[in-house]
Amino acid sequence: MIITLKDGSKKEYAQPMSVYDIAADISEGLARMATAAQVNGAVVDLRTVVDADCELNILTPSSPEGLAALRHTTSHVLAEAVKRLYPQAKLAIGPSIETGFYYDFDHEPFSREDLDKIEKEMKKIIKEGAKLEKFTLPREEAIKFMEEKGEPYKVELIRDLPEDAEISFYRQGDFVDLCAGPHMMSTKNIKAFKLISSSGAYWRGNEKNKMLARIYGTAYAKKEELAAHLEQLEEAKKRDHNKLGREMGLFTTVDVIGQGLPLLMPKGVIIVKELQRWIEDLEDNEWGYVRTKTPLMAKSDLYKISGHWDHYKDGMFVLGDEEKDKEVYALRPMTCPFQYYVYKAEQHSYRDLPLRYGETSTLFRNEDSGEMHGLTRVRQFTISEGHLVVRPDQMVEEFKGCLALAKYCLQTLGVEEDVTYHLSKWDPDNKEKYIGDPEVWNETEEHIRRVLTELDIKFTEDVGEAAFYGPKVDINAKNVYGKEDTMITIQWDALLAEQFDMYYIDENGEKVRPCIIHRTSIGCYERTLAWLIEKYAGLFPTWLCPEQVRVLPISEKYTDYAEKVNAELKKNGIRSSVDNRSEKIGYKIRETRLAKVPYMLVVGAKEEEENVVSVRSRYLGDEGQKSLDDFITAITKEIRTKEIRKIEVQEEKK
Template identity: 85%
Template sequence: MIITLKDGSKKEYESPMSVLEIASDISAGLGRMACAGEVDGEVVDLRTVIEKDCELNILTFDNSEEGKAAFRHTASHVLAQAVKRLYPDAKCAIGPSIENGFYYDFDMPSLNREDLDKIEKEMKKVIKENHKLEYFTLPREEAIKLMKEKDEPYKVELIEDLPEDAIISFYKQGDFTDLCAGPHLMSTKAIKAFKLISSSGAYWRGNEKNKMLTRIYGTAYTKKADLEERLAYLENIKNRDHNKLGREMELFTTVDVIGQGLPLLMPKGQKIIQTMQRWIEDLEDNEWGYVRTKTPLMAKSDLYKLSGHWDHYKDGMFVLGDEEKDKEVMALRPMTCPFQYFVYKNSQKSYRDLPIRYGETSTLFRNEDSGEMHGLTRVRQFTISEGHLIVRPDQMVEEFKGCMALAKHCLTTLGLEEDVTYHLSKWDPDNKEKYIGEPEVWEETQQHIRNILTELDIDFVEDVGEAAFYGPKVDINAKNVYGKEDTMITIQWDALLAEQFDMYYIDQNGDKVRPYIIHRTSIGCYERTLAWLIEKYEGLFPTWLCPEQVRILPISEKYMDYAKKVEKECKANGIQVTVDGRSEKIGYKIREARLNKVPYMLVVGAKEEEEGKVSVRSRYLGDEGAKDLQVFIDDICKEIRTKEIRKIEVEN
């Protein structure tokens, strides 16, 4: 047989050879580094025997993601073996490799850092013992019997859910056997450098109706230096995590007796959100033609039954009352659209009245799963820059483009435009019961959005099953510091709900015509956007967003009167300013202002008072020297007005 390698060279063998044997024949070093193989484009185990002509690529940790995955998957099995030794009653669920690491889920009590350190120590023993990983398969009944004997109910469930013709494979290493499709390394000894990162709760199969398991996260590398670099990176992003940094900066907090997903915005955090909210409302109303509404925070269930949310979204709502017992059942609103439809319906509309762009700063409530709560990114009460455009069908494409342009403008102003990905979220034709409307309507509207994104030269991916129940949408997503992706801005195409709400306009012929609707946000959820900004700027927000833009630092109490005068002038120009009048040395005050991430410090003493100046220190240029007070005010006001994002040129 002839084996064609990745570089185009060929190797000829007279008898079948395993992937590992071929790798070792090419070079002993490659055999040692090999983690898996790729045969005619399919990733296979090192033990796979090749019996015919094919194209073969030897996958190593360094040359492929698939090689890394096989390496880390083996590390997850080492983890499971160590856990079973230390906690014999723990039940194994699943343990895959993931980007930059691996995890394994166990049915066992929650763990702390001390527990993880103990498991790490046991993992080192497993690795040192150099267990060979032995691959074998069993018929379905024997496989189930084996896992029942080992008292592994989650594995039994997985086997029972496999297709009848599935190959049921296992890997055995010493005293540990796991249901697994592979691929894996040849032995545990190859895991040179690893670290258990954290543990958390995770529902079995990701379903909140199932039992909460304990998930252990880890990472593994072939070199200690690479592991140390990764751990340093993780420490850095942990310090950038908005959930940590936002609390340290006193932007928000949470309290157990108030509840999960219900953050308290502190004065500084609320000031940032207030600044963004006022900007968005003025932007939408004055430049983009929106009119503002204010609608109730709750409604009778009748409204949500009319909209379809009761049938399609009830589990995500906070319902007040019991339909079987109470005459009237209410629910907190998860979105504003049904309310704004009745604003539209309050009077008859002509084709000349359209488009109408309704905007509202909406407080919404969604019954998120408790396991999903995280800081400001996943909460149960939040505020959103919500809008609904009621348009004629012939206006739909241009208005949709306008919503895309507004979203891009907001992202650019915040300095976030390069951090996002665009997704066309489509319906799932295999689960039609999740949606309203006919298939042809869905296909037509999805094609319209596809054409718009293509025309605007926006790179996008298509996600099946991510559409709202009433229409496809564009989701603009971003990742947090840990790589988890969340939707920041949504723009939805709706050709269906106007029918359910009997919405119409009178066209030029005097006929009643159904409008189309665009559901959209311009900046999305304010709380989630604040979290994003904290992590993006590590708390060093652009000046216009800072809750404290200037701190005045008098050298001593003698200059407090001048400091107060400077403060008054700054406040008169709309600058967020404070005075540090404490009896502390000026160096201490400067260091503390830096720690508080204040963009500008104005040092004032005898010379500054005499000349009507301020000595400016900034996070951008460091010591900027003395400036006339009015010059400084003019400069910072321009920076705030234009929402400039200045480059930081000095190390803080």
């Protein structure tokens, strides 16, 4: 057989060989570093026997797939350590993830002290250097095997597999785990790992199931890489919007109000209000949108027409019982069907289209309690929602326009480089999840694919991520911990106009179905606020800062002048305040910096005499004395243009 390697070179063997043996034949060093492989593009275990011509790529931790195998093996070491220390713990699942790995256990919560103890045991296991051996069992034998070990969660996983499946296990010393692999050859090759945290997690992500104890960890090939990651995690903790947003007084949550129902504090409201006013003016004045205002709830009849009742009911807050009540209502999880009836209230000609409806919509979605997190995953949120009713011949250009508006918003916020684009497609193997014929889905997906290609936007294609009525472009961003969230969505809908009997009159006087684009320009305001907190570590661009200027009198003698300066700032629409406490000026400056106010104006005898202010900023530090008029001219321009200034002062970066 002929093996074609990644660099194009070829190796020829007369008999079948395991991937590991081929790696060792190429280089002993490669075999030591190898964690998995790709055979004809598919990731396989090092123990896999190759018996035919193929393309082979030996994977090491320098590749994402190779690093995943290292981390997966480390998760097994974690599981063995937990079973050694806590024999009563039951094993659930332990995959590698983008930032490391985790393992779920049926056990009481683990403390930081517990994690340190487990780490110590893991180091012992690694030092023992047990080989990982793979073996398989028929399904019924596998069930019996795990029942005898007292592992009910593993038994449940096996029972979900096909009747004729051969179930694979990995043994390392006395420890055995159900697993498909791939894994490293031995535990001794794990060089650098760390257990990060512990939290609760529902079995299989379902809040109706038991809460398990999850341990998160990470692993790298080198200690230097682990150290860099841990340093990055520390920085992430400082930027975590859930922590920083509360410290800055932007939002809070209260148990008696409910999970996923954050309270925006006055400072947080200022930021959201600025964003909302900007988006509404932008859409209406520059992009041709018209505003609607629609109810927060509707009868179930509306959602039955749209299909949400059949496809999305579990994600809705339903008010009433269909078996008992004459009318059942639900809080709206989206605005589209409401805006369709705004359209249907009048007859429209082909000349009226496109019609672009925009609404700042408050929506409600019954997210699982285990998914709630700060401002990024909530049950009530407000979104820059819009629906464009267009002729089929206008669809491509209008879709491009929605992408252009989204990109403009991202550029203005300074986050364009932080996003990825995804074509979210239907899953033809699960047709029951969707409405419409395959031909419509394939056609609309191809339209979006061409648009993204024409606009030279790099994108990935995600099967099964479409809404039930159409494919979409999802614009995603990662939080400080690497978890990806969808920030903006633009969706192609060729189906719901039929459901709602929407039409326009064409040039021949005939009724024609329009197409619809569902889109957001900035997405959910709460999630965007969380994104910006983490992006800027609370040091927002000046136009978004809850407090833009703080006036600092050197002593009480200059309070009157400070108030006069403050009044002039406010007259020009600048959010400002005076710190008239009887504290030293150095203390006031430090307090202002900690409050993340971008500008401070220090005033004393000289400033009052010459009608000037001494400017200190987070951008340049001490900017010297300026006339108040010049300062106001500069800052109002910065606010009006939404400029993002670079922070150049080292002390402000700390």
